[in-house]
Amino acid sequence: MKFLHEYRQREAVEKIAAEIHRVVTRPWTIMEVCGGQTHAIVKFGLQQLLPPQIELVHGPGCPVCVTSLEIIDQAIAIASRPDVIFCSFGDMLRVPGSNGDLLTVKAAGGDIRTVYSPLQALKVAEDNPHKEVVFFAIGFETTAPAHAMAVVLATKKRLRNFSLLVSHFLVPPAIEAICSAPGSRVQGFLAAGHVCAIMGYEQYRPLAREYRVPIVVTGFEPLDILEGVLLCVRQLEQGICLVLNQYARAVDRNGNLNAQEILELVFDIDDQAWRGVGSIAASGLRLRAEFARFDAGRRFGMAHSSGPDRSGCISGRIMQGLQKPCDCPHFGGRCRPEQPLGAPMVSSEGACAAYYRYRNRSTADAH
Amino acid sequence: MHTECPIPVSADETVRLGHGSGGELSQRLLREYIYPHFDNAWTVQAHDSATLPRIGGRTVFTTDSFVVSPLFFPGGNIGELAVYGTVNDLAMSGARPLYLSCSLILEEGLPMKTLAAVMASMGRAAAATGVQLVTGDTKVVEKGKGDGLFINTAGIGSLEHVLSIAPDRIQPGDSILLSGDIGRHGMAVMARREGLEFDGPLLSDCAPLHEPVLALLEAGINVHCLRDLTRGGLATALVELAEGSRRQFSLRENDIAITEPVLGACEMLGLDPLYVANEGRFVAFVPPHQAQQALAILQKCPVSADSRAIGTVSASEAAEVILRNSIGCERLLDRLPGEQLPRIC
Numbered sequence A: 001m002k003f004l005h006e007y008r009q010r011e012a013v014e015k016i017a018a019e020i021h022r023v024v025t026r027p028w029t030i031m032e033v034c035g036g037q038t039h040a041i042v043k044f045g046l047q048q049l050l051p052p053q054i055e056l057v058h059g060p061g062c063p064v065c066v067t068s069l070e071i072i073d074q075a076i077a078i079a080s081r082p083d084v085i086f087c088s089f090g091d092m093l094r095v096p097g098s099n100g101d102l103l104t105v106k107a108a109g110g111d112i113r114t115v116y117s118p119l120q121a122l123k124v125a126e127d128n129p130h131k132e133v134v135f136f137a138i139g140f141e142t143t144a145p146a147h148a149m150a151v152v153l154a155t156k157k158r159l160r161n162f163s164l165l166v167s168h169f170l171v172p173p174a175i176e177a178i179c180s181a182p183g184s185r186v187q188g189f190l191a192a193g194h195v196c197a198i199m200g201y202e203q204y205r206p207l208a209r210e211y212r213v214p215i216v217v218t219g220f221e222p223l224d225i226l227e228g229v230l231l232c233v234r235q236l237e238q239g240i241c242l243v244l245n246q247y248a249r250a251v252d253r254n255g256n257l258n259a260q261e262i263l264e265l266v267f268d269i270d271d272q273a274w275r276g277v278g279s280i281a282a283s284g285l286r287l288r289a290e291f292a293r294f295d296a297g298r299r300f301g302m303a304h305s306s307g308p309d310r311s312g313c314i315s316g317r318i319m320q321g322l323q324k325p326c327d328c329p330h331f332g333g334r335c336r337p338e339q340p341l342g343a344p345m346v347s348s349e350g351a352c353a354a355y356y357r358y359r360n361r362s363t364a365d366a367h
Numbered sequence B: 001m002h003t004e005c006p007i008p009v010s011a012d013e014t015v016r017l018g019h020g021s022g023g024e025l026s027q028r029l030l031r032e033y034i035y036p037h038f039d040n041a042w043t044v045q046a047h048d049s050a051t052l053p054r055i056g057g058r059t060v061f062t063t064d065s066f067v068v069s070p071l072f073f074p075g076g077n078i079g080e081l082a083v084y085g086t087v088n089d090l091a092m093s094g095a096r097p098l099y100l101s102c103s104l105i106l107e108e109g110l111p112m113k114t115l116a117a118v119m120a121s122m123g124r125a126a127a128a129t130g131v132q133l134v135t136g137d138t139k140v141v142e143k144g145k146g147d148g149l150f151i152n153t154a155g156i157g158s159l160e161h162v163l164s165i166a167p168d169r170i171q172p173g174d175s176i177l178l179s180g181d182i183g184r185h186g187m188a189v190m191a192r193r194e195g196l197e198f199d200g201p202l203l204s205d206c207a208p209l210h211e212p213v214l215a216l217l218e219a220g221i222n223v224h225c226l227r228d229l230t231r232g233g234l235a236t237a238l239v240e241l242a243e244g245s246r247r248q249f250s251l252r253e254n255d256i257a258i259t260e261p262v263l264g265a266c267e268m269l270g271l272d273p274l275y276v277a278n279e280g281r282f283v284a285f286v287p288p289h290q291a292q293q294a295l296a297i298l299q300k301c302p303v304s305a306d307s308r309a310i311g312t313v314s315a316s317e318a319a320e321v322i323l324r325n326s327i328g329c330e331r332l333l334d335r336l337p338g339e340q341l342p343r344i345c
Helices: A002-008 A010-023 A035-044 A069-079 A090-094 A102-107 A118-127 A144-156 A171-180 A193-199 A204-211 A222-238 A257-266 A289-294 A315-319 A351-357 A361-365 B024-037 B041-045 B078-091 B112-129 B184-194 B210-218 B233-245 B260-269 B288-300
Strands: A028-034 A054-061 A084-088 A111-114 A132-139 A162-169 A188-192 A215-218 A243-245 A267-274 A278-287 B059-066 B095-107 B132-141 B149-159 B175-178 B225-228 B249-252 B282-286 B308-313 B321-324 B330-333
Touching (some): A010 A222, A028 A171, A028 A193, A035 A222, A054 A315, A069 A132, A084 A102, A090 A102, A090 A111, A102 A111, A118 A132, A162 A267, A171 A188, A171 A204, A171 A278, A188 A222, A204 A215, B024 B132, B059 B078, B078 B095, B078 B225, B095 B210, B112 B149, B175 B288, B210 B282, B210 B288, B225 B233, B233 B282, B233 B321, B233 B330
Antiparallel strands (some): A267 A278, B059 B149, B095 B149, B175 B308, B225 B282, B249 B308, B321 B330
16 A cells, blocks of 8 residues: 555645645636545545635545435345345445334344455355345446456356345436536536546546536545646636546546446446436446346345435435535434434445544534 | 263364353363463362452452454454453553453354363463453353354452543643554454455554553653553544543644554555554553653553654643644544444454
8 A cells, every 4th residue: 555655745735735726716616526535535634725716515426325215225125034145335234214224124133244345245145055145236337347247257156046236326427417407516527536447538528528517537545636626627717628637547548448348248227316316317237138137126026116215314415516514404413424314424435424524623613 | 180071072072052051061161171271279269259369559440341253363362352451451540450350151062172272362361461360150152142252351450559540630731642553453353354365464463551551650650541442443542532531632643653554454445544443552641741751661662662652632622633634634533433343352
């Protein structure tokens, strides 16, 4: 991890911050798309280094936050079955469904296991041939190739007791939805570096052109994010709307072709429901027909039946850049990390959890 | 006298319910696996309770339970942890640890060789620390009702000083000393449990802390407060102390040592090393004019050789912990909403 230190050096960071102060002449609203970037911004207190004219708003790039209530309810129903071992990333266990969360199911005796990769879930399936093993496959373009790989391997190994509850999201359609939404405040984007490492960034060029927004592919370290902001602000000040790549050490224009190939092999593009936002056309992935037997929703006959989200959570408005976590009347009161009303208070990549956890003077005073 | 037993002890023997029955199997368990490691006057008594000699001065009493999974992790095991954990709780009052109890809850099916290894390790840890195991208990639960082995230890220590070492003695201006690099225990357990491998060795810091603490006291350092960093890590310990003392602490992130393997593992798993558990680290609050002397004393003890001053107590009465990070920005540290990692100690 030695390579991280150079992106956290005070002198380098201060130099970029000073350059941002120098070029900015008026207010700009910039959205960092990825929850990992939100986390870093709040954790490192980067807003403290920026001129007051620059407002960072936090995008929808946290898979835990955008997974729909319906999918959470399906996960809870499947995980409650005595014949199932349910494997999930840890954060998902605390996301509230219509009625409880996965931790409640675990406490009631459900066999729910925290995993760090779909391949661990695959191993659980191999080790437990008499159980149905379900992997909660959530994420963006970044995690999807590994999930596709698990499907391919399960096919090769002829595993009949392995399936995925898929909740996969694509970033470019979400950016388009934010740009085209009435009242959108976002004037420039920091695109998610990891997503672009897989997908490249050609898809962003038409968006930048059509909606007149600069888009900067950006990494996750303090220096990356400040450079991303600088590249974005320079364009905004000059009236330019290009796609630029700040994160060249990990991203090239075409992305990872092997990963894209396996994605295409296993998944189809489909409409997708985003929690708090609603359905966005062609913004999700579902298993292709030839892999439908790995679809846990289908295997367990899940109905599409969740009602509206009545929690009072304003996650949708936060993830579209319309409001900040501190604007929510429940933030830090009824909604806290140990008792979340909505998903953004759960995940470390959720804007609300990041604000809550990494309070600095300004955000602490706000509630 | 050795009672004849019709069943020979085999290397692959496992714990059975009968080992907790109080009958012959229980006796054998004690005799063969437990007593040999606590060879002292009290276990020879083989009595329901230990009668201890009068302890001079004030007496300190504490208890802790250990449920770590896995039982063996890089750098330690549950047996050592059960000795050091309670010794460290005593040490944080500035006490000299003297006696421990040891209660075992064994799960049916636990391999005897696992038990033997854990007990041998407890014996070695007790001997190295200078505490004596004087009383104990063994229960066996059915298969599936435990996780191999749980241990409870209680400890008694004596105070040989007149200081009150407590959060309410933390004063503005106090120097905050940290006894070494952080996050190793939590990440070592995690790496073993999840089968993760990282660059470089990732060993638990599991160790007894009474030696550096007693060295500070013997040198006449006016120690205001001590706290060992266990679950919740450095951040949680300091937040609790800030609240307990109604004081504001200012920390410098650059002075908090974290090894590369711990940093790497935390980055990969999305964990914050400030919140990762330790089992051989503590913070000491000392008056500023004694900070350098205290630091030099700590650095002379192997277990706290990498001690550093990491911050100071401010005059403000806001009960909060402020971290100035490597890029010069500030953030408030807060409690974690839940455990970062379950069952690490």
